[in-house]
Amino acid sequence: MIIKQLSIFLENKGGRINEVAKTLAREGINMQAFSMAETADFGILRLIVSDVEHAVEVLRKADFAVMLTDVIHAQCPNKPGGLAEILDKMALHDVFIEYMYAFSEGDTANIILRPTDMQKCIEVLEK
Amino acid sequence: MIWNQNKECMSIDQMHDLQGKRLQKLVKKVYHSTPFYRKKMQEMDITPGDIRTIEDIVKLPFTTKQDLRDNYPCGMFAVPNSEIVRIHASSGTTGNPTIVGYTRNDLEIWQECIARCLAAYGLTNNDIFSVSYGYGLFTGGLGAHYGAEFLGATVIPASTGNTEKHVKLIRDLGITGIASTPSYALYLAETIEKMGIDVKELKLRTGVFGAEPWTENMRREIESRLHINAYNLYGLSEIMGPGVAYECECKNGSHIAEDHFYPEIISPDTLENLPAGQKGELVFTTLTKEGMPLLRYRTKDLCSIMEGECPCGRTNVRISRIMGRSDDMLIIRGINVFPSQVESVILGMPEFEPHYQLIVDRINNLDTLQVLAEVRKEYLSDEISGMLALKKRLADKLKSVLTVSVDVKLVEPNSIERSSGKSQRVIDKRIMK
Structure with a gap:
């Protein structure tokens, strides 16, 4: 299933992630998944949230x-x-992954994937 | 040692007489050969006949860096191309470098001026001398090189880079003198220490430092860490290159080769001449230059002319240390950098907001330039590789325009302070005391 992820460009400085978290908390928006990609001077925070449009607006x-x-x-x-x-299927059909992260709840594991080719990835997953 | 006793110790009256004669000849030459000066003089209603003594110099027009830019590339040359034997260039603010042309005579005078400097530092034909300025369009490398050869020293064209190999040569060849930027000298000291070599075992005893402003504190540090005597060498490519002024053994002000370069100190605001001892903008007239003679060129360097006689015996006037600039030019590892150059690159890339900041620092004795740039929201990428590619593109463009490596830092939109007045585009953390 295709969903919307929030990607936030952040400088590497103290307290920046916390400011994102607090901004969302004040509006009652829940973070469902969260991943941070970083370089020496900046990072990209990737978020799945309960109310995408509202989150974008307040951020x-x-x-x-x-x-x-x-x-x-x-x-x-x-x-x-x-x-x-899942990864076997991807490799078999030459679907490349830019990045991914995962979290589990009980018996189910949830995976967030960013492939280079969205359509092909969905077709492969549905097989 | 005094290389040219006749010129360096000439009586003040004789010098003024010589300068006056040379100025007369120069003004005639540029009036007839450089349309830029003829036009300026006609606008001011002066003719070469109005210039009879050196005091008449105040009647002449000033020349600015902008004039050189407006006449890019060779509009300021006063001789046909057949007489130009060398071209040097310094980085420009708007993509155009400043071009300087030299005739054979100009090069001969240049090497003579450098020989005067090196002799004043105690160097002779018995010295083994390495030139660690960049060789190429920059005047430092070739300028010092030919001057040292003219002195008769054994010249090692070490240039910059590969410092460990340089240290090996200093040790194995018994190099006794070195020319470089003062910051490179400290880097060299560090490299020697890192390589586990005892500096006292080296024969190095004289350092010739220029191309960037430095301080007495830095001199003390260089002298104690390299076990040498460190001297200042002043110059600028528009006038000639290194060798316009130089310290003597007194290390108290730099003597100007004033038979070739006539100095004035003006107020940058009123453009009036200031008396000795007062700080103002240094202005030079190239009394003997043939290729690209300049009248009253405004260097933008702030200093003062020193009063009193120098105990060394030279009568040529001395200037104090350069105490700053009357414009916003930065000197990074000897290279001139204008914030406007950075601005033109950033404004030329749609990916960036027109807000930026330059942070200059000295880390491990080397100047560093960091440029903070804001990425426009619509050009932000969700992928690190995309953002890193953007960062590299900006760094590469800046490097090609500035000719100095830049550390680009991508910052969040709206994070650089906007102010209504003069925003603080440059933060220079180097301590200049």
């Missing part, structure tokens, strides 16, 4: 550099080999 108002990115949300059983099965 922009607070002067954060927010982008909306399409990502794929996939699920697999939360057991050894669950992820490997």
